Amino acid sequence: MDALTAARLQMTVSLGFHMVYAAIGIGLPLLMVLVEGMYLRTGQPHYKTLAKTWAKTTGLLFAVGAVSGTALSLELGLLWPKYMELLGAVVGHIFGLEGYAFFLEAIFIGLYLYGWDRLGPRAHWWCGVVIAVSGMLSGVFVLGVNAWMQQPVGFEWDGDRVTVTDPIAIFKQPLWFYMAWHSTLACYLSVAFAVAGWYAWRALRGQHDARISTALAVALLVGGISAFLQPLSGDLLAKYVFKTQPAKFAAMEGQFVTQTYAPLRIGGIPDEETQTTDWAIEIPGGLSFLATGDPSAEVPGLDQVPREDWPNVELTHLAFQVMVGAGTLLMIVSAWFWWCYWRHRERLLENRWLLWTLVVAAPLGFIGLEAGWFVTEVGRQPWIIQHVMRTRDAVTPADGVVGVFYGFALLYLVLGVTVIVLLRRLANRPSAE
Amino acid sequence: MSGWPNLWSDLSAATALVGMIAYALFGGADFGGGVWDLFAFGERKAAQRQAIQRAMGPVWEANHVWLILVIVVLFTCFPRGYSVLGVALFLPFHLALIGIMLRGASFVFRAYQSPQKEAATTPSVWGVVFGVASLISPILLGAAFGAVTEGAIRVDSEGQIGLIEPDAWRTPYCIANGLLALCTCGYLAAVYLTNETHGPLREDFRRRAIVAGTGTAICAAVVMGLARSEATWFYERLWSLRSLPVVVCGLGCFVGSAWAVFSRHYVWSRLFAAAEIALLIVGWGLAQYPFLIYPDITFAGVAAPEPTLRFLVLSLPVGAALVLPSLWLLMRVFKNTPLTEPVETPAAAQ
Structure with missing residues (x-):
């Protein structure tokens, strides 16, 4: 396997893995907030039980999403340094905005999961709303960067470095x-x-x-x-x-x-x-x-x-x-x-x-x-940044890419299997639902 | 602004530095917590682990985001600097990344493995992974830090990136930096934990603070001794007037925190320890400036075009206005109430 293939496979595994958890971090809080809201309106306990169950699931899966997301923020630069040089200068600030949203999500996840008895019911529900909104916004910001790869705007590049940037262009x-x-x-x-x-x-x-x-x-x-x-x-x-x-x-x-x-x-x-x-x-x-x-x-x-x-x-x-x-x-x-x-x-x-x-x-x-993600990213090839930079020109010159790929593939496998085992245990608990 | 040509680049660099300080103070303490979890012993072994679990549970994910902030500022504001680091330190960064991922994942995994309240603190494979990953990650990050101050990363005139020798990130100087980072994390964690526990448990953590503090002092001395020959430029700048006053204040705070730990003034020990770390990192930054990577990469030389820098720097107050009150709320809810009653892990709740 050459370094380019290994690096592409590592991105496939890392993103394909992270995407599941990112989607859960966006979708499950919405369901959680809806049932907790019904609990606040009606006072019927089964709504609260459901909200608690989904909160526990979110707690586990959000953590895995957070670590796999951190991995991506580093991997993008480690595997594709040339790409990150261009992308960072032009739309890195969108990742910055994502960072704020993610920060809020991480803070309010802590408040929500551990705060059932420490916050008032309404305050607790609002924490859930912040998680759902900031989770959704994190995703939207990441998509901004992806949209830029498909249709790059707001910069001039002399083939070696970015000379002019317009950080607002991406918003339009x-x-x-x-x-x-x-x-x-x-x-x-x-x-x-x-x-x-x-x-x-x-x-x-x-x-x-x-x-x-x-x-x-x-x-x-x-x-x-x-x-x-x-x-x-x-x-x-x-x-x-x-x-x-x-x-x-x-x-x-x-x-x-x-x-x-x-x-x-x-x-x-x-x-x-x-x-x-x-x-x-x-x-x-x-x-x-x-x-x-x-x-x-x-x-x-x-x-x-x-x-x-x-x-x-x-x-x-x-x-x-x-x-x-x-x-x-x-x-x-x-x-x-x-x-x-x-x-x-x-x-x-x-x-x-x-x-x-x-x-x-x-x-x-x-x-x-x-599958939709495959369409977006495979359909973009051979470009890593459409009509600006080819994927093969962006890969790192560093040694050891293939070994790192095998290591990370194994790591994701272990994480994925463990999550499935723990979810089964969580579901089979008599005290839980 | 004509009076300050590199204003935006300097502000961006300062942002990265603040992010590093926050990550060291919060994320670093969480690594230290993992280390004390690994080395929990004695008759209060379970109680020690319980205290660490309680202290980290609600906050570790938020603490972890500071690292992401530093990364984002680096690749947005100093994109070529980031790519040079990524190529030169490809392997150590990947290894550190594995450690960081396993640390976070295993912390949650062990809490979810059974419905018992003690799930997080009974010995288990994920418990060990959590401890070992917490031990290794700061060493690797510290070693990478060492490779930068050592001047081991070079970029030639054609843009070829390399280390002066393949194992330049594993020299005794870099390993000493790694151990210094580890001891510092352990010290911070132990000092913070004395503030969140009582009675004999508090004494346990006080003794750990003394051990880790001694280790920190020894490692710092070794790093300085090696720096004289291995990182001469850095050593000279650290002891020059540009950073010496800050470094001296930092060392003063270290002495202050040591006094406070010995004399059981716990609130003061936390304050002094945090100030010590913050000041020493500022001292490092002043010595390092204007180099991002000595000697080939300066901040201004690799800065992104000004509009990007301006956007990022000006977005900070907005982000801070959202994040800081939320962080304050998080700390107020979980850190200011005396934790005498056991707090359940989310897996055990119900």
Whole structure:
């Protein structure tokens, strides 16, 4: 393995790992605050029990997210020093803003977890609100930096160092806005359906009480709203990518040849050799319409892009299909759940088909989240900063990259396995729920 | 501003220095807590661990953020300095990172391994990992610090980055720096813990403060002795008028805290110990300035363009206005009430 591959794999493992915990740190506090709020309004104890359970889970997972996030702040510079030199000077201050948000989150997590008996009920609830808001903002700020990698703005670079910067330019860059919506919703979606799947499983195991139905309703409220907003945010984002990153857009859609009335391909396997996407269900004019609003519009294919600037088309297209597929299924599941809820609310926990579907759908949000991230980052290759710096030119010249990768892969494996073991223990505790 | 050409670069450097002081005072003490957890012994072994768990539980994550602040200021304001450090100290930084990650993760893992209140303090694999990671991380960070003051990191005219020799971060001078960092963390933790405990337990931590304080003094003397030959430029600047007054005040505070520990004036010992660390880090900064990495990288030479610096520095009061009152609230809720009743870990709560 060469250093470039090892460094890219280390980023894949580190980010893929951190993203799960970051999403939980954004999504779970929202659910927690909602049920604690219901407890404050109604005084019914099962709401508080749920809030406490989710707080405990958040406590464990937030800590893992905090350490894996710290790792990333160092790894970016250690593995990609040239990239960090450019990025730091131009949008490092966005990481600074993220730092403030994260600081607040860390402080109020301490207050929330350890403060049940030391703070008044309302003060305690407000601490939860600060966690939910600052967690969401941390994510939004990180996305600002990511949006800048996709569409760099606000600087002049002479090939060696940054000579001019405009720290405000990034705030006016539209991609950030579209990505922030799409990714924040994805976090809520992932967490909500994971929670719903877990409580559906408990219901199937015979636990039928107010906690279970409350958890399902809250999770599907957040999950359902997110699932139905997600196609809108995705459409806005895709239209913008079409305008600004045509190579990525073409790879997402498996569009090798520039054409008018370009079809929307559902599924299919792109082949970079033959430059065709086979086995896809094609909707004529669909892609032209989605990209521009006009079914006859011309969609530039990968033939407009020099071959060495192509991303991995197979992976980008596949990840995009997985993401859209997962999102679509979650919309259907949400609609079905609320239909059943509306029709026969009291027998909800006896509807085994629905419960099993929720169990199966539990990982779909996270699968969609990771797949969407693959689309964004694999589709950006071979650039680490679009049209400015290539990934291979940014990798560290230091020795030992491969060894460090193996070490970190092992470390993440140990952390991940331990978290699963501890979550199981937490769930099986008789005193807890 | 014509009178002060490097104003924004200097302010950015000062921000990084303040972040380092805060990380040393808060994060450093948490490392020390882990070390005392590892070396807990005697009839009050469990009580010692319980006190450390109680002291760190609600605050360690917030304390940890100071490190992130330092990193962010470095890569935003001095991007090339950061990349040079990252290339030259690739291995020690990664090792320190593993230590920092394991420290945080294991602290939470051991608290969650069983519903018992004592979960965090009964011997376990994660308990040992927590202690060992707390022991190793400050040594590695201190050694990296040593490599910088040693002048071991060089950038040639073509921009090639390297250490003067591959193991320049493991020289006796660097290891001595690492041990100094470790002893300092242990000293701070023990002094803070005397302020959060009572009776015989407090005496336990007082004795640990004396041990770690003695260790700190010895390590500091060794570092200075080695610096004369290994880091001559740094040694000379540290003992020149630019930083000597601050260093002398810092040493005075060290003496003050030693007196306070011996005479059981615990509040004073905390105050003096914190002032000592803060002043000595300022003294280091003054000696180091204008070099970020001696002799090739100066702060002004690698500073990002001014608008970036200005944005970051001017955002600080806004960030501080949000963060400092919150920190104050955190400390008030958890540190100002006498901790006589056992506080439950979140895993054990309910």
